[in-house]
Amino acid sequence: MTGSHATQSQPAPAAQRAAALETALTARGILPPGFVDEFNDHAEEQWVTRNGAQVVARAWTDSAFRERLLKNGKSAVAELGFGMPEHHRHLVVLENTPDIHNLIVCTLCSCTAYTIIGAAPDWYKDLEYRARVVRESRTALKEMGLDLPASTEIRVWDTTADTRYMVLPVQPPATYGWSPEKLADIVTQESMIGTSRLDDVNTPVKG
Amino acid sequence: MDGMHDLGGKQGFGRINYRPEPHDETWEPLVRALSALAVKKKIYNMDEYRHAIERMAPVHYLSAPYYERVLTAAATLCVEKGIVTAEELAALVDGTFPLSKPIGPGRPNAPAQKFLIGETVRVKNEFVSGHVRMPGYIRGKQGVVVAESPPYPFPDAAAHNMQVTEEPTYDVRFRSLELWPDSADESFIHVGVFQSYLEKTG
Numbered sequence: 001m002t003g004s005h006a007t008q009s010q011p012a013p014a015a016q017r018a019a020a021l022e023t024a025l026t027a028r029g030i031l032p033p034g035f036v037d038e039f040n041d042h043a044e045e046q047w048v049t050r051n052g053a054q055v056v057a058r059a060w061t062d063s064a065f066r067e068r069l070l071k072n073g074k075s076a077v078a079e080l081g082f083g084m085p086e087h088h089r090h091l092v093v094l095e096n097t098p099d100i101h102n103l104i105v106c107t108l109c110s111c112t113a114y115t116i117i118g119a120a121p122d123w124y125k126d127l128e129y130r131a132r133v134v135r136e137s138r139t140a141l142k143e144m145g146l147d148l149p150a151s152t153e154i155r156v157w158d159t160t161a162d163t164r165y166m167v168l169p170v171q172p173p174a175t176y177g178w179s180p181e182k183l184a185d186i187v188t189q190e191s192m193i194g195t196s197r198l199d200d201v202n203t204p205v206k207g
Numbered sequence: 208m209d210g211m212h213d214l215g216g217k218q219g220f221g222r223i224n225y226r227p228e229p230h231d232e233t234w235e236p237l238v239r240a241l242s243a244l245a246v247k248k249k250i251y252n253m254d255e256y257r258h259a260i261e262r263m264a265p266v267h268y269l270s271a272p273y274y275e276r277v278l279t280a281a282a283t284l285c286v287e288k289g290i291v292t293a294e295e296l297a298a299l300v301d302g303t304f305p306l307s308k309p310i311g312p313g314r315p316n317a318p319a320q321k322f323l324i325g326e327t328v329r330v331k332n333e334f335v336s337g338h339v340r341m342p343g344y345i346r347g348k349q350g351v352v353v354a355e356s357p358p359y360p361f362p363d364a365a366a367h368n369m370q371v372t373e374e375p376t377y378d379v380r381f382r383s384l385e386l387w388p389d390s391a392d393e394s395f396i397h398v399g400v401f402q403s404y405l406e407k408t409g
Contacts, residue, residue: 012302014275015234020299021241021282024291031244039240087253090356092378107215107342109257110273122230125273128223131214134344135383138392144225154394156383158215160340161376161399162359195225 049118051082052166053187057180059093060171069093073166077116084115089162091116094155096197101152102167103141103194105133106159113164117192124193134158144195147202166192170199208310208336209343211268212261216344216387235274242281251284254366258338259283262307283307311337313367317403322377326352328405330379338366341404345396349408350381353397361401374402 011017025031055077059066069076073091074084084091091113094102106112110125123129132140137154141147148154157165169191175183190196245251251259259280260268268276283306285291296304314337322328332347340362358373365371376399383391 010302011305012300014272014278015232016300016302017282017296017304018234018237018241018278020296020304021278021285021291022237023299024295025241025244025285028290030248030250030290031241035244036237036240039243040236043239089359092354105215107344108212108340109260122227122273123223123225126224127214127269128220131217131220132223134396135216135218135387135391137383137394140223143222154392155380155397156394157378157397158342159399160342161356161362161401163356163376163378163399 043119047115047118049187049189049192050184051077051080051115052113052117052189052192053184054080054180055082055116055166056168056187056192057183059168060183061180066168069168070095082116084113084164087162088113088115088164090164092157092163092165093168094157094165094194095168096170096194098170098199098201099152100155101141101148101194101197101201102155102157102165103133103137104157104159104165104167105130107131107134108158108160111159111164112193113166116164117166118189121189141195145202146196149201149203152201167194169197172199208258208261208338209334210261211263211265213343215342216391232272232274234278238274238278238281242277245281245285250288250290252360252365254338254360254362255284255368256280257362258310258366259307261338262310264305264308267305279305279307311367313337313365313369314363315369316361316364316372316374319374320402320405320407322352322355322402322405322407324352324354327408328352328377328379328400329408330400330404331406333404335363337363339363339404340399340401342398344386345379345381345398345400348381348386350379350398352377353380354378356399359401361403363401363403376401377405379405 059069073093107130112120191198260276286293329349330345356376360371379400381396383394
């Protein structure tokens, strides 16, 4: 007996297990036909980084909007037509300055304001990022290509409740006067999570 | 719950894979949609979902990719809620269908208290067997309140099918060098801490 069931006692491939759950929920009449494709199409079309980029571009070009955004993020992004799910009850927007750098993480899982900044990238959900950025913030950022000057204050925000965060990056001076549409083109998801900046602050290489 | 998921500050991990190659796992969007459906149909709530991931067997938690954890939580809760049976799922696959283990119990909110912006507070030195949204690295530590949130459902109760009372959280600022003396990069760490986890320092 021993050994003959070796493969039977191994976990089935994840794809098979996912299909099994789909089959069981369909058999119960819980999973409506077409739901999976509709949900994923909606997620991929609606919950995109471009939303947050438009929010940032508007904040850079409209100081009254910027004030409303910093005071109540959720109602300010709603002005631009962007909704948030029920369990994202509050949006806090963290303003970078030349001397202050904000960084978002979810050490306990993977929370992000995904309807605003887009779905969390793989590295954000990986064990390495979750374990390290709270304790080795400057080192981890440097490894990711953001070498902050020693004088820059780092503020890490661990997403542990129904509050969601996004970083308002510093506008690069070279882009002053650009249209909001053109500005939105330069705003990346990384800059709204805080693993990169759009203004050039990397410590110059000594030598 | 002092499980594998409570990763903040853990040592020994390597470099962050910041520029990963795109991968094509077609079952991942399926899992994402099934879990979203289950939440929409109120089969489980987000706190139950998070706790179901946390109570995966430790080796399974650490070795499973992200969406395998979502799958395991969704399947576990569908079984525990009586929607499907473990035997039915196992019969549909070639091999085992590992599910999360029961761990608890939950607990109700602490008596309401009020904290002020700028006030120094301490995170209670409590050890919670069930679901809790207090990362271990702030347990017993002092910090300063920088913001108050609207009321949210108390996760320690909501994850355990208990009657739920809402309470605010406080964004509390901690100094990294007070969390990990002589053993961290200097920074301020902010955590959204539920009111029940906090106490006055005076």
